[in-house]
Structure formats: C-alpha cells, structure tokens
Amino acid sequence: MPVVWMLRRVASRMLQRPACGCQAPVLPSRFLGTSPQQIPADANFHSTSFSEADQPRVLITGGLGQLGVGLASFLRKRFGKDNVILSDIRKPPEHVFLSGPFIYSDILDYKNLREIVVNNRVTWLFHYSALLSAVGEANVSLARAVNITGLHNVLDVAEEHGLRLFVPSTIGAFGPTSPRNPAPDLCIQRPRTIYGVSKVHAELMGEYYYYRYGLDFRCLRYPGIISADSQPGGGTTDYAVQIFHDAVKNGRFECNLKPSTRLPMMYIDDCLRATLEVMEAPAESLSMRTYNVNAMSFTPAELAQEILKHVPEFQITYNVDPVRQAIADGWPMNFDDSNARKDWGWKHDFDLPELVTTMLNFHGSESRVAQAN
Numbered sequence: 546m547p548v549v550w551m552l553r554r555v556a557s558r559m560l561q562r563p564a565c566g567c568q569a570p571v572l573p574s575r576f577l578g579t580s581p582q583q584i585p586a587d588a589n590f591h592s593t594s595f596s597e598a599d600q601p602r603v604l605i606t607g608g609l610g611q612l613g614v615g616l617a618s619f620l621r622k623r624f625g626k627d628n629v630i631l632s633d634i635r636k637p638p639e640h641v642f643l644s645g646p647f648i649y650s651d652i653l654d655y656k657n658l659r660e661i662v663v664n665n666r667v668t669w670l671f672h673y674s675a676l677l678s679a680v681g682e683a684n685v686s687l688a689r690a691v692n693i694t695g696l697h698n699v700l701d702v703a704e705e706h707g708l709r710l711f712v713p714s715t716i717g718a719f720g721p722t723s724p725r726n727p728a729p730d731l732c733i734q735r736p737r738t739i740y741g742v743s744k745v746h747a748e749l750m751g752e753y754y755y756y757r758y759g760l761d762f763r764c765l766r767y768p769g770i771i772s773a774d775s776q777p778g779g780g781t782t783d784y785a786v787q788i789f790h791d792a793v794k795n796g797r798f799e800c801n802l803k804p805s806t807r808l809p810m811m812y813i814d815d816c817l818r819a820t821l822e823v824m825e826a827p828a829e830s831l832s833m834r835t836y837n838v839n840a841m842s843f844t845p846a847e848l849a850q851e852i853l854k855h856v857p858e859f860q861i862t863y864n865v866d867p868v869r870q871a872i873a874d875g876w877p878m879n880f881d882d883s884n885a886r887k888d889w890g891w892k893h894d895f896d897l898p899e900l901v902t903t904m905l906n907f908h909g910s911e912s913r914v915a916q917a918n
C-alpha cells in the first residue's frame with residue numbers, strides 16, 4: 546500500500562507542477578481570484594495583517610444545509626466574498642445564489658471535487674455534506690455512501706492538494722457505553738447509528754491522514770446546533786429548533802423526545818465562531834485534532850420552562866418518536882470540552898437564557914413582518 550500511495554502522490558504532484566517550474570496555468574472560472582500563492586499547510590491566520598491576496602481560498606461542501614449558508618456568510622466577512630465558495634448538489638435559493646460564489650459539487654464524484662479544488666485554487670475545505678442521525682437511519686446505504694465514501698474522496702483531495710481540512714463530528718459519535726455525563730474527548734465510542742459510526746470513522750481517518758501524511762485535519766464534535774434562519778436536516782436534536790417556530794406561530798409545540806431527555810446544545814453563532822477559531826489556531830496549540838465543544842445542556846422540559854418566561858400561554862405536549870428517543874438515550878447528556886478551552890481558548894457566549902431570548906426575538910420579528918405584509 547505505501548508504494549501505491551507513493552506512486553499516486555508523485556503522479557499527483559507531477560500533475561500539479563509543470564516540468565518547467567513556472568506557474569501552472571489556471572483555468573478561467575467565475576470564482577477565480579488573483580493570488581498566485583498557495584497557502585502553506587502550517588500557515589497561521591491568527592494575525593489580521595494578511596493582505597487580500599493571502600487569504601485562504603475556501604470551499605464548503607454540503608453548504609445548503611442548516612449550517613453551511615451561515616458559515617459562508619461568516620467566513621466571507623473575514624476572508625472576502627469571492628474567497629468563499631459554497632457548494633451542494635441542490636439548487637440554491639436566489640438570495641443564497643446572489644450572496645456569493647456557488648458551485649455544484651457532489652462529494653461522491655471525486656473528479657468533480659478535484660476539478661473544483663484545482664480550478665479555484667482552494668486552500669481550506671469545510672466538509673459539511675452528511676446525512677444526519679434520523680435520516681441516516683431511514684436510508685442507511687445512502688448515509689454510508691455520503692458519510693463514508695464521500696469523506697474518503699474529500700480526504701484524498703485534501704491530502705493531494707495540501708488543503709487545511711475541517712470535518713465536523715458530533716455528540717452522535719458517542720454511544721450508550723460511553724461516559725454520558727459528561728463525555729470526555731477520549732473515551733469508548735461505540736455509537737449505534739450509521740451517522741455515529743461514520744463520524745467516528747471520519748475522526749479516525751482524519752487523524753490517520755494527519756499522522757501518516759501530514760494532512761492538516763481539524764475536527765470539532767458539535768452538540769445539537771440551534772439556528773433561527775435555517776432548517777435542520779433530519780437530526781435528533783431538531784426539536785430544539787422547531788420549538789421556537791411553533792411557540793411564536795401557534796403558542797404550542799408537540800415534542801418528539803421525552804421531557805427528561807438531556808442533550809448538549811449550542812447556538813449557531815457560537816458554533817461558527819468555534820469552527821473558525823480552531824481553523825485559525827496555530828498548529829502548535831492543538832494537542833489533539835478532534836475536540837469536543839460545548840455551550841449548554843438542557844431537556845425539552847427545561848427549554849419549555851425558559852420559553853414560558855417569554856410566552857406565558859405556551860404549551861408543550863409529548864408524542865415520542867421511538868427512533869429518535871433511542872438515539873438520544875445513547876448520546877451524551879453533557880460534554881466535557883475542557884481541552885478546547887485550554888488549548889485554543891474556546892469560550893461560548895450563549896447559555897440557555899440568551900439562546901431563548903435571541904431565538905424568540907428573531908421569530909417574533911419575522912412573524913410581525915409577515916403579519917404586516
């Protein structure tokens with residue numbers, strides 16, 4: 546195998562580098578920038594003194610899901626609109642298409658992925674494509690393909706082209722035999738969903754490529770992420786997003802998890818900031834390549850109590866979905882993220898009260914706008 550890898554690497558380097566040693570011609574593209582430089586894998590972007598030309602050239606896969614559009618907008622503020630390419634296999638809504646570069650990318654098509662990376666001189670890749678926990682159980686073979694085969698393509702492209710690679714993992718990478726309150730970074734991981742199994746695989750493969758080939762792989766295990774202006778893609782923590790829509794719209798919500806189901810959660814602003822911070826952290830500050838990150842932990846009953854403080858008529862009822870409940874019962878109730886706090890200074894801004902106020906304000910103003918129109 547090492548011989549095969551060596552040959553592949555030499556061939557790929559030859560393809561990337563012209564024999565004359567001059568600058569390789571780059572195909573025209575509407576996303577093309579002007580910098581002739583490749584960002585070195587160990588570059589430290591912590592300094593804000595980089596010129597426009599030195600900014601990373603970013604590709605986000607699976608970017609039309611709950612988190613990708615917010616990530617693109619966050620990164621574009623930092624690195625410039627044209628340096629961040631959003632991609633997916635779905636058609637983007639108009640406001641997303643008009644907000645910056647968008648491109649079709651199927652992570653199961655290795656050649657397509659490589660072409661995008663080469664033509665756009667991508668240097669950082671955020672790999673968001675995935676099937677989440679509940680939809681994954683409903684379509685195991687597709688989840689296996691997207692979450693495992695797709696990841697292999699991404700790892701290979703990243704390694705061949707010297708990219709810095711971010712892959713999110715999840716609380717779902719733990720299982721009922723893991724310590725659950727709290728789950729530390731390093732412990733037994735025997736998840737019982739295809740989603741969890743594929744994410745443990747991603748963590749291990751990324752770290753293997755880091756140790757074996759020097760790939761600059763960085764991974765955060767996200768808790769359930771709560772966002773106001775994007776819909777979740779079929780996970781177990783989705784209730785904590787939907788509850789706000791329903792509280793404002795109808796004053797009531799039917800929850801598909803039991804009232805006492807405690808899970809770690811995070812507001813999207815904290816999630817996106819954590820993602821950029823770990824990508825910008827100097828390599829020497831990272832004692833590990835896969836970190837837990839956390840903000841808060843609550844049950845549906847506790848979330849409903851907090852909403853009641855703002856919406857006194859709010860009512861919650863329970864109609865438990867056995868698939869989601871079984872998944873949640875095997876996940877951590879709390880997350881130990883002390884290594885992230887120690888190594889690269891992770892600190893969350895949103896606890897439960899700030900989360901509820903922010904979400905209700907957003908949906909309240911949205912519904913007032915809708916009523917006024």
Ligand SMILES: NC(=O)c1ccc[n+]([C@@H]2O[C@H](COP(=O)([O-])OP(=O)(O)OC[C@H]3O[C@@H](n4cnc5c(N)ncnc54)[C@H](O)[C@@H]3O)[C@@H](O)[C@H]2O)c1
Nearest residue numbers: 607609610611612651652673674675713715767769770778
């Ligand atoms: N949202 C959360 O609460 C949460 C928590 C932990 C980890 N994560 C991780 O963060 C990442 C983003 O999550 P999300 O909530 O935005 O997911 P999502 O399900 O909302 O979006 C995933 C996107 O992947 C795309 N996709 C599917 N197949 C693809 C393919 N073959 N090629 C390219 N794209 C494809 C889908 O079209 C979709 O837009 C995922 O890897 C997820 O596991 C999310």
Ligand SMILES: C[C@@H](O)[C@H](N)C(=O)O
Nearest residue numbers: 677678715780781782
């Ligand atoms: C937790 C996370 O990975 C996702 N929101 C899910 O529930 O599947």
